Amino acid sequence: MTVSLPRLAVFDMDGTLIDSLPDLAACANRLLSHYGLPPITPDLVRPMIGDGVTVLVARLLDHAGPAAASIDRTEAVTRYMADYTPHSTDLSRPFPGTIGMLEGLRDAGWHMAVCTNKPVAAARHILKVLDLEDWFIAVGGGDSFSTRKPDPRHLLGTIELADGSAHRAIMTGDHHNDMATAIGAHVPAIFARWGYGRPEMEAGATVGADSISEITHLAGELLPT
Secondary structure (H helix, E strand, O other): OOOOOOOEEEEOOEOOOEEOHHHHHHHHHHHHHHOOOOOOOHHHHHHHOOOOHHHHHHHHHHHHHHHHOOOOHHHHHHHHHHHHHHHOOOOOEEOOOHHHHHHHHHHOOOEEEEEOOOOHHHHHHHHHHOOOHHHOOEEEOOOOOOOOOOOHHHHHHHHHHOOOOHHHEEEEEOOHHHHHHHHHHOOOEEEEOOOOOOHHHHOOOOEEEOOHHHHHHHHHHHOOO
16 A cells, blocks of 8 residues: 655745745845945835845845945845844744644644745744744755755755655745746645735746635645645
8 A cells, every 4th residue: 555645835934934024124224224325115125035145135235226336245145144144033923824824734734844045044043933943844945955946956855855745745935936946846836925926926826825824725725635
């Protein structure tokens, strides 16, 4: 008798499980202030999220214009991470309904994992402080593998870390990177409409969800057993 692997629900982190925009924006403004640059509003930081810290910092400095042209980008990234890590949970919280959704998946026999472009140490720190760590059997960070989202190998590597299989997994995220990594890995994708991604980023998703509380039901529809 063949025993099937448990179903695996993989989640993006920022804008999907966790409302991290307040801390990301606060850190952004501390970085800009250090370089004597004007502050930026959270609404402008929101679309900069999703491609990892190096790209976020580059977008912040690009937004600042010519005044930031001479700033060493590598040094700025190092400074941003040194500031963000100890402050990454000052204001960040799980989206309302997250715990109930995770409970529903667990009760239905699912395993859960995180696939994020955030550095894995920072991701694990945040999950631990927000009392989410024990829900996930694996965390694939942006520096866990030689590739990261949107490369499908990031998702496939995370699934492997979780002792899962792509044909028994789904991916939930709020960014086109999440949809692209799922499509490339041939994994069903749920687009998190409550997150930070623009509506057009839903392109290619298997299904969209308006709230995180819908995930348990949608996951069961995508992989019934």
